[in-house]
Amino acid sequence: MKVCMLAYTWYEPDNRVRRYAETLVKRGDQVDAVVLRREGQPSKMEVVEGVCVYRIQRRVINEKGKITYLAKLLLFFVRSFFFLAWKQLRDPYDLIHVHSVPDFEVFAALVPKLMGAKVILDIHDLVPEFYLTKFRTTPDSLIFKLLVGVERMSASFADHVIAANHIWLKRLYERSVRREDCTVILNFPDTDIFHLRGRTRTDSKFIMVYPGTMTHHQGVDIAVRAFALIADQCPEAEFHLYGGGDQVDYLRTLIAELKLQERVFLKGGRKLQEIAVIMENSDLGVVPKRNDGFGNEAFSTKIFEFMVEDVPVIVSSTAIDRYYFNDCVVKFFEANNEKKLTEAMLQLIRHPEQRQELVRNAREFIKDYTWEKNKCIYLDLVDSLVARSGRQVPAKV
Numbered sequence: 001m002k003v004c005m006l007a008y009t010w011y012e013p014d015n016r017v018r019r020y021a022e023t024l025v026k027r028g029d030q031v032d033a034v035v036l037r038r039e040g041q042p043s044k045m046e047v048v049e050g051v052c053v054y055r056i057q058r059r060v061i062n063e064k065g066k067i068t069y070l071a072k073l074l075l076f077f078v079r080s081f082f083f084l085a086w087k088q089l090r091d092p093y094d095l096i097h098v099h100s101v102p103d104f105e106v107f108a109a110l111v112p113k114l115m116g117a118k119v120i121l122d123i124h125d126l127v128p129e130f131y132l133t134k135f136r137t138t139p140d141s142l143i144f145k146l147l148v149g150v151e152r153m154s155a156s157f158a159d160h161v162i163a164a165n166h167i168w169l170k171r172l173y174e175r176s177v178r179r180e181d182c183t184v185i186l187n188f189p190d191t192d193i194f195h196l197r198g199r200t201r202t203d204s205k206f207i208m209v210y211p212g213t214m215t216h217h218q219g220v221d222i223a224v225r226a227f228a229l230i231a232d233q234c235p236e237a238e239f240h241l242y243g244g245g246d247q248v249d250y251l252r253t254l255i256a257e258l259k260l261q262e263r264v265f266l267k268g269g270r271k272l273q274e275i276a277v278i279m280e281n282s283d284l285g286v287v288p289k290r291n292d293g294f295g296n297e298a299f300s301t302k303i304f305e306f307m308v309e310d311v312p313v314i315v316s317s318t319a320i321d322r323y324y325f326n327d328c329v330v331k332f333f334e335a336n337n338e339k340k341l342t343e344a345m346l347q348l349i350r351h352p353e354q355r356q357e358l359v360r361n362a363r364e365f366i367k368d369y370t371w372e373k374n375k376c377i378y379l380d381l382v383d384s385l386v387a388r389s390g391r392q393v394p395a396k397v
Helices: 015-026 066-090 103-114 127-135 142-157 166-175 220-230 248-257 272-280 302-308 319-324 338-350 352-368 371-388
Strands: 002-010 030-037 046-048 051-058 095-100 118-123 160-163 182-184 206-211 237-242 264-268 284-287 313-316 331-333
Touching: 002 015, 002 066, 002 103, 015 030, 015 051, 015 095, 015 371, 030 066, 051 066, 066 103, 095 103, 095 371, 103 118, 103 142, 118 142, 118 371, 127 142, 142 166, 160 166, 160 371, 166 182, 166 319, 206 220, 206 272, 220 237, 220 248, 220 338, 237 272, 248 264, 272 302, 284 302, 284 338, 302 313, 302 352, 313 338, 331 338, 338 352
Parallel strands: 002 030, 002 095, 030 051, 095 118, 118 160, 160 182, 206 237, 206 284, 237 264, 284 313, 313 331
Antiparallel strands: 046 051
């Protein structure tokens, strides 16, 4: 089977896109990934863990407004449309797996679809809600209603839709997709990458870690302010932040204003394999999302990954995290409340037995939530779609 992963993202750090692609490659499928390019990356095709990666557009996160943001999305759409058409005519794909944001990127697969390829639309984030948060608008706005319309048309064009969590599945049922045409696949941790290797740290520090995107809805600034309130009480503690995003400069300024340059460190992005080692060697994970419209419902795989690495994690009390987790497996704090986060930090720093209890409970909980145990959902979906088109599917492995 020949499959294309199409995504307005950088390939290497996007665990969800990579996990699908590499899973298909491991069972013998041929997989291309059509994605963005970071500064300094090659524009020519590169093979990454068996996946042929085509980086067709360079992106720097420097969008200052809606027009700039949309222009980059439209340029990628045009380039990917012609790229897929060219590839389909030369060596046809059996399946195009399109990752949203944006939803309308699915129409770049028009030529392959007309030639018989099946199309999956994988909604990582609900675009209307994502837009509300990014550009501070309201559900009554015309643009929000237009985005819902685009979502509905995009879902109708696809042969099947994947939702990233059960809350968003319900939302899609209500406004955009039939129940039989949509499946939930959580962002499960890949145990080929996230697994216990053995801690290598030998210092006496207490290291708290946030690994992920630095955006407003992720609430990293709340965690930095909370850490400032415990810094004098816990001189052994440090807070390490890994990742990039549009709030990096703001966070750097905030760290300086709070005089935390020797305690809070912006470490930049890392490869997933490196992040797995970093997480295992940390003492406490922090997932401080805001409970705004988008952050309240966006699921974070970081929690699962900390669990796999036997690291206790503090989580803001959002609707999505309360849906999947309870107080036995994570330490909740009131979302958006830096003082409550401070209290949670202090409690777990001072009480190692509570940290160990969370780890023990999470170790049992996570057994049902790994990619190894759930990848059959995706593989069965892919095979059923391709079989429906009359094309050959690989033997089960």
